[in-house]
Amino acid sequence: MAPFPGAQDFAVGLIGMGDMGKIDDKYDELVKEFANHNNIQILRNGHLVSRASNYIIYSVEAAAIGRVVAQYGPSTRLGAIVGGQTSCKDPEIKAFEEYLPSDVDIVSCHSLHGPNVDPRGQPLVLIKHRASDESFAKVEAVLRCLNSKHVYLTAKEHDRITADTQAVTHAAFLSMGKAWHANQQFPWEGTRYVGGIENVKINLMLRIYAQKWHVYAGLAILNPEAHKQINQFAKSTTELFYLMLEGRAAELRERVYAARDKVFGKENSPKWADKPLLPDGVVDRFSLNVNAKHNAPPLPNNHLSLLAMVDCWSALGIVPYDHMICSTPLFRLWLGVTEHLFRTPGLLDECLRVGIEDNTFRRDDLQFTIAASGWAECVALRQFETWRERFAVTQKFFEPRFEGAVEVGQAMIKAVLEGEKDS
Ligand SMILES: NC(=O)C1=CN([C@@H]2O[C@H](COP(=O)(O)OP(=O)(O)OC[C@H]3O[C@@H](n4cnc5c(N)ncnc54)[C@H](OP(=O)(O)O)[C@@H]3O)[C@@H](O)[C@H]2O)C=CC1
Numbered sequence: 001m002a003p004f005p006g007a008q009d010f011a012v013g014l015i016g017m018g019d020m021g022k023i024d025d026k027y028d029e030l031v032k033e034f035a036n037h038n039n040i041q042i043l044r045n046g047h048l049v050s051r052a053s054n055y056i057i058y059s060v061e062a063a064a065i066g067r068v069v070a071q072y073g074p075s076t077r078l079g080a081i082v083g084g085q086t087s088c089k090d091p092e093i094k095a096f097e098e099y100l101p102s103d104v105d106i107v108s109c110h111s112l113h114g115p116n117v118d119p120r121g122q123p124l125v126l127i128k129h130r131a132s133d134e135s136f137a138k139v140e141a142v143l144r145c146l147n148s149k150h151v152y153l154t155a156k157e158h159d160r161i162t163a164d165t166q167a168v169t170h171a172a173f174l175s176m177g178k179a180w181h182a183n184q185q186f187p188w189e190g191t192r193y194v195g196g197i198e199n200v201k202i203n204l205m206l207r208i209y210a211q212k213w214h215v216y217a218g219l220a221i222l223n224p225e226a227h228k229q230i231n232q233f234a235k236s237t238t239e240l241f242y243l244m245l246e247g248r249a250a251e252l253r254e255r256v257y258a259a260r261d262k263v264f265g266k267e268n269s270p271k272w273a274d275k276p277l278l279p280d281g282v283v284d285r286f287s288l289n290v291n292a293k294h295n296a297p298p299l300p301n302n303h304l305s306l307l308a309m310v311d312c313w314s315a316l317g318i319v320p321y322d323h324m325i326c327s328t329p330l331f332r333l334w335l336g337v338t339e340h341l342f343r344t345p346g347l348l349d350e351c352l353r354v355g356i357e358d359n360t361f362r363r364d365d366l367q368f369t370i371a372a373s374g375w376a377e378c379v380a381l382r383q384f385e386t387w388r389e390r391f392a393v394t395q396k397f398f399e400p401r402f403e404g405a406v407e408v409g410q411a412m413i414k415a416v417l418e419g420e421k422d423s
């Protein structure tokens with residue numbers, strides 16, 4: 001049965017045929033790729049897509065959304081529905097309001113996962129910005145084929161939550177990559193970065209640097225809610241690192257424990273579930289070091305990045321569990337290892353001890369601190385070009401190792417997603 005009256009003739013148009021729109025770019029190649037799909041028609045430009053479609057989804061670079069909607073928006077079919085798939089809704093909604101004819105309904109969306117992740121069960125945000133119930137129901141019916149979990153938010157709520165689940169999470173991994181690059185090391189090749197927590201850091205860092213820069217730059221720079229968080233993350237990193245360098249053990253302990261209580265709750269009323277978010281052992285085997293023994297004990301690390309994340313959440317009054325509705329697989333893994341550090345008996349104290357007494361990670365921590373501040377400044381100043389260059393030079397450093405490594409990260413995420421299904 002048709003999901004709604006007239007569904008057979010309801011045309012869905014995509015403007016932007018990249019990784020999220022559909023894996024290809026140019027007209028001739030797209031025509032060839034979709035030659036056997038009778039119900040998919042490739043058109044030469046967004047004007048033709050706009051004229052022919054009942055529901056148009058813009059899936060272009062976030063920074064280009066204003067320009068692209070200005071270009072094609074006026075060609076939108078009378079009474080059509082328009083939405084976007086960009087990662088940050090503030091500029092997208094502004095562009096729609098400014099350039100779309102007033103008879104057009106606006107329903108935006110955002111799949112909270114990358115192009116290589118199975119969409120089934122993953123959050124899909126739907127934003128009914130300016131639409132009749134009927135139009136909204138049509139969009140829901142169309143997107144139901146993804147079998148994602150529909151989450152209903154306003155554009156502002158979306159940006160506030162994804163500033164945490166995406167922008168600040170990425171800032172941590174981007175900073176790790178810069179730190180390892182600055183010290184000219186592939187961390188999995190040494191003996192210092194072994195074990196589950198380190199596998200997550202390394203694999204997700206590589207995953208991000210293997211992608212397109214504009215996705216990460218866009219969602220950090222263009223999201224007005226993200227600046228505060230990225231800035232606080234840099235501040236937390238710097239202040240905790242000072243306490244470590246200056247040997248102020250009592251203050252460090254007091255600050256980290258206060259943050260723990262605020263973010264994860266006090267010992268007798270924890271905010272985490274009975275079952276850990278990341279069950280023991282799931283990520284241990286996904287090491288890039290072919291010689292690594294999966295059950296070898298990890299080298300004690302002060303985990304500055306994880307302590308800083310919790311300090312940042314605490315300073316901003318964020319409870320990350322409240323944001324699970326808008327979580328990406330990457331965020332759940334990041335929160336999973338953070339939770340692991342804070343709930344495993346003895347692990348947090350070991351971290352604090354290493355932070356004060358042990359110099360093993362000092363150089364990397366120094367570079368991590370510099371990198372976190374560098375990203376924060378670049379975002380605050382809205383420097384797209386500098387952001388791109390900072391990203392590109394480190395991407396180039398890791399590029400020779402992407403082959404094989406990206407697959408290990410992909411397998412790790414798959415294993416974690418499978419585990420989530422069982423719980
Ligand atoms: N990648 C991800 O993990 C996710 C990305 N997103 C968001 O989805 C959007 C698209 O990202 P993604 O697919 O990864 O990026 P891509 O760079 O792969 O795709 C963007 C596409 O938009 C096209 N485009 C740009 N301007 C125009 C135009 N004027 N007319 C027609 N096409 C145009 C580009 O074509 P050309 O290359 O020819 O310029 C390109 O194919 C972004 O806003 C991103 O933030 C959302 C969820 C996940």
Ligand SMILES: O=C(O)C(=O)Cc1ccc(O)cc1
Pocket residue numbers: 086087111112113114165166215219328329330331
């Ligand atoms: O999981 C993540 O955070 C990713 O890196 C993939 C991603 C990137 C951009 C989005 O808008 C949504 C998902």
